[in-house]
Amino acid sequence: MHDVIDQAVSRRALLRGASLLGAGAALGGLPLVARAAEDGIAAQWPAVTAMLDRYVSTRKLAGMAAAIGWGTAAPGFILRGKEGLDDPDAIGPDSLFRIYSMTKPITGMAAMILVDEGKLTLDQPISDLLPKFANMQVQVTPDGSITDLRPAKTAITVRHLLTHTAGLGYSIIQKGPIKTAYESAGLVPGQVTRLPLPELDRGRPVRSLALFADRLAEMPLVYEPGTKWSYSVGLDLMGRVIEVASGASFDAFLKERIFDPAGMTSTWFQVPASEDHRLTGNYSPMMGMLLPIDPPRSSVYLDKPAFPFGGAGLVSSPRDYDRFLDMLTGYGAIGGTRVMSEKAVRLGTSNLLPETVNTAGTMVGGAGFGAGGRVGLGALEGTYGWGGAAGTVAFVNMKAGLRAALYTQYMPSDAYPVHAEFPQAVQADLAKRRPAA
Incomplete structure (x- = not known):
């Protein structure tokens, strides 16, 4: 993850956002209502929506999803495109994405649990x-x-x-x-x-x-x-x-200590055969086209991995990974269940870099680094997150109780500037929503 939110949002804006983002969930699951709720979220985040529209409408990417949430409210989703260029299924909150290095913050928090326990x-x-x-x-x-x-x-x-x-x-x-x-x-x-x-x-x-x-x-x-x-x-x-x-075992520890208590039911190192219909296609942009490099029905993620890669091995959905972010902004608790101690979350999302480390010229130059994720310093204090090799990116702003993530599938990730554009779009939309002092 590169640039992140420049400052915490006021409490009044946070509560207003929580009310708006939570409204769709209270209206039930009818498709028409769900679509209206999605349109409402898109209207609240015009810069984010424009970004997704730009990539998908021009077929630079097959599909994209953004998940944004406030406080303890359910996330809002902005969804564009299909799970694959030739896939009839539209991108949804439960579509599965290869999150690659967004696995790192999960591994980092698993370590913080053990640090907290001595x-x-x-x-x-x-x-x-x-x-x-x-x-x-x-x-x-x-x-x-x-x-x-x-x-x-x-x-x-x-x-x-x-x-x-x-x-x-x-x-x-x-x-x-x-x-x-x-x-x-x-x-x-x-x-x-x-x-x-x-x-x-x-x-x-x-x-x-x-x-x-x-x-x-x-x-x-x-x-x-x-x-x-x-x-x-x-x-x-x-x-x-x-x-x-x-x-x-590492994978068993994640399931027992993070996934199960956080209610994360769609995050795996190996996608179950019964769920392959939810897996999105991964592509490589080449000469103005998208080359399929990991089709869902024959994906390498349907096989048992060589070992559980703590740095890049997980597949997850926008709804499921949001529960991990929700747990972080809840300082270790989600839905009345405590997954981690508040102390462990505060420590893991703080700057843990040794004082002797030089970050000049690196992708985290000018920032800090916590347990597996970049940490904002100074005016950026309270932000924590990281991105993945296939274009995904997620972060939280602990002070504001804001969580935001973007999901798509293409490699290499620097083929498009998505990692930088998404936080910038979130920041632009927040600037417009922020009430005058």
Whole structure:
């Protein structure tokens, strides 16, 4: 996620928004009424609606959905297009999207649950749980030789994993020998497509989270831990730390501690065969056309994954992921159920970056970083969120009780500036709604 809301909305505007966004739910489920409710939401968010219309009406994208909610009110949805170019089903609140790196905040909050329970501490060396990470080596030249190394001066900690400051690499970021070594070892963030497309080929991942961690410990670090923000497999490795600390498999821990208590019934690492009709198609924009790279009925997400990727593995729906965001803005509670402690949410959505870290020139330059998501500083204080590789993006403004997310499917994500445009559109609409002081 790039730019986010510039300031908290007044309490009066928040309550008015909650009333308007919640009105549709009280009117029942008749299609005509639902359509009227959707039209009403679109009218309240004209810049967001115009953005969706622009992409879908010109067939730059097959479909898009925006979900926006206030306080404890049900979210409002702006829906445009189809689940696929040749799919008769319209995009809906329960359509399924590959959320990729929007998995990271969920993994981050899972870790915060364990920190809150005393099973982990932020500045605890991960070698306490994964001994193979006790004596790491660092590249003398980042992305250079993988044999010209020096011993790491600092131990990798839980904080480092959560904030991409552990010095770990990422096959989608690194270049040269270290990228090749990651791919050869199966240290890749999941598959994208069954098609032989070199630009989207991430290699074949190892077949277990434990093996992923063991092989990663054998790789040199790209940077000295605690010195630089560098997008990495840190949240994938965090999944293994969670397993060891909790005694449960990572996917089981997420289901038991977050998905089930939050009422998230449509968020999976593997889409059940019974639900494949809800899965949207993923596309690659090429030469003015959309090339199908992961059709729903033959999607890689119908297969059991090599392991549960804590950095990029989940599929979810706009309605379901909104429940995660709702839980965050409720400071750990949703619908009368407490999922996390207020303390854990406040800590996880705060700036956890080590003071020694340099973010200049990175995608979070000028911002902070919390448990798996970007954090606003100064006038942006209270915002937290992240985006996904297929064009999804979600954030909350804790001060305002606002949650907002956009869903679509295309890769690579920088083919269109959706990650930046959506928060800017939300901000533009809020500026018009904000009452004069």
